[in-house]
Amino acid sequence: MSLESDQEDGEDETSEPQEAESEDLLNPQEEGSDAGEEETLDDFQLFEREAGIEPGLASQSRWERRHGKKAKKKKIITICIISFVFAAAIVGGGIATSRFSGGLFSWFGNAVESDYPGPGYGSVNFTINPGEGTSQVAQGLVKAGIVASENGFVSAVESNNDGQDLQPGTFALKYKMSSNEVLAIITDPSKAMGMLVFTNSMRATDMIPTLVKYTSWTKSEIESALNGGGKGILPAEADGSFEGWLEPGTYDPKSYSSPSALLKAMVDARISALNSLGVPQGAQREKILKIASIIGQEVNQQQYYGKVSRVIYNRLSQHMVLGMDSVIAYGFGVQAKDLTQSMLTDASNPYNDRLHQGLPPTPIGNPGPEMIKAAMNPTPGNWIYFVTVNLDTGLTYFTNSEKQFQAYKAQYEKWQAANPSV
Numbered sequence: 227m228s229l230e231s232d233q234e235d236g237e238d239e240t241s242e243p244q245e246a247e248s249e250d251l252l253n254p255q256e257e258g259s260d261a262g263e264e265e266t267l268d269d270f271q272l273f274e275r276e277a278g279i280e281p282g283l284a285s286q287s288r289w290e291r292r293h294g295k296k297a298k299k300k301k302i303i304t305i306c307i308i309s310f311v312f313a314a315a316i317v318g319g320g321i322a323t324s325r326f327s328g329g330l331f332s333w334f335g336n337a338v339e340s341d342y343p344g345p346g347y348g349s350v351n352f353t354i355n356p357g358e359g360t361s362q363v364a365q366g367l368v369k370a371g372i373v374a375s376e377n378g379f380v381s382a383v384e385s386n387n388d389g390q391d392l393q394p395g396t397f398a399l400k401y402k403m404s405s406n407e408v409l410a411i412i413t414d415p416s417k418a419m420g421m422l423v424f425t426n427s428m429r430a431t432d433m434i435p436t437l438v439k440y441t442s443w444t445k446s447e448i449e450s451a452l453n454g455g456g457k458g459i460l461p462a463e464a465d466g467s468f469e470g471w472l473e474p475g476t477y478d479p480k481s482y483s484s485p486s487a488l489l490k491a492m493v494d495a496r497i498s499a500l501n502s503l504g505v506p507q508g509a510q511r512e513k514i515l516k517i518a519s520i521i522g523q524e525v526n527q528q529q530y531y532g533k534v535s536r537v538i539y540n541r542l543s544q545h546m547v548l549g550m551d552s553v554i555a556y557g558f559g560v561q562a563k564d565l566t567q568s569m570l571t572d573a574s575n576p577y578n579d580r581l582h583q584g585l586p587p588t589p590i591g592n593p594g595p596e597m598i599k600a601a602m603n604p605t606p607g608n609w610i611y612f613v614t615v616n617l618d619t620g621l622t623y624f625t626n627s628e629k630q631f632q633a634y635k636a637q638y639e640k641w642q643a644a645n646p647s648v
């Protein structure tokens with residue numbers, strides 16, 4: 227059937243039409259109309275005549291199209307609605323992925339996140355350069371065949387809030403790993419090959435083995451730079467010692483021309499961080515670094531930082547010796563657990579705070595920001611003793627009673643006897 231019928235004097239030659247679906251549809255003229263009757267045109271028919279169309283023809287054709295194709299149009303509308311809903315579900319829910327050739331195939335290219343199931347196979351070294359962001363890392367991982375898609379990796383980063391934790395360095399990865407498996411490695415500084423990972427409370431000398439391993443510098447060159455007084459690098463209040471003035475972080479030693487160049491970068495970063503924290507300058511800044519460094523060596527739980535800080539201030543104000551083994555150990559270049567009785571009674575060690583009052587000559591490590599904050603804002607209290615009774619959990623007790631202190635000390639000695647390897 228043709229979409230448009232031949233008509234004469236506006237009469238409908240098709241079968242009698244059904245009732246119109248709505249009042250706005252124009253019905254065909256009634257049968258039996260008088261051809262000789264003077265023609266009366268409504269506004270729409272006048273518009274048709276001005277457009278060069280025989281009045282009634284366009285309106286009747288439009289009615290016929292609606293009437294003759296009603297069922298078909300309803301079917302098309304239904305299909306369109308279903309298609310729209312399905313497409314929305316694909317885009318919104320990411321369901322348009324299917325397993326293909328061992329990976330994930332997306333109907334919309336890379337618009338839908340895809341990921342490998344892991345754990346991957348083979349081995350490949352992947353390098354993240356300092357300053358590279360999530361997008362650059364994602365592109366490199368896809369190009370290397372490590373992850374399935376950029377969007378999948380970025381989504382994993384966002385889900386884990388790991389964007390600021392991507393570490394520079396070279397990492398041992400596998401082909402076709404899941405994004406979460408990759409993240410677990412490249413956000414762990416200890417997994418970065420060829421990088422100096424200088425963590426909170428490390429001593430300046432702790433970085434020497436790493437620098438010797440990953441650079442052409444000799445041990446004596448590095449020690450010479452550390453012990454050279456830091457002229458042109460350290461502020462006056464440091465009194466020539468780098469301890470406490472090296473900012474924790476991850477550094478690429480190969481990008482520096484010499485040990486002194488690396489030390490300058492670390493000191494500059496430290497000064498910038500101290501300024502950001504609002505640490506007073508001059509002698510007061512050095513004092514805060516000393517206290518913060520002791521906090522970092524004495525306890526391994528942030529919840530105790532403020533209390534240890536208060537103990538230090540309380541003992542100083544009461545003109546008591548600090549009596550902290552971590553300070554004595556620093557003077558001998560050993561860990562506190564390796565101290566001997568003769569070391570504890572050696573007055574020649576300027577860091578022996580069982581015998582010498584006041585703070586040590588220098589900081590005993592390079593504290594992180596939370597330790598520095600605690601040194602500036604000690605927790606209110608009257609404690610003058612504390613004992614960590616369990617080195618595994620870090621459980622620490624505080625008191626102002628000598629008797630209670632001895633009880634805590636006995637509790638620690640009992641734990642130590644049961645854990646001699648710690």
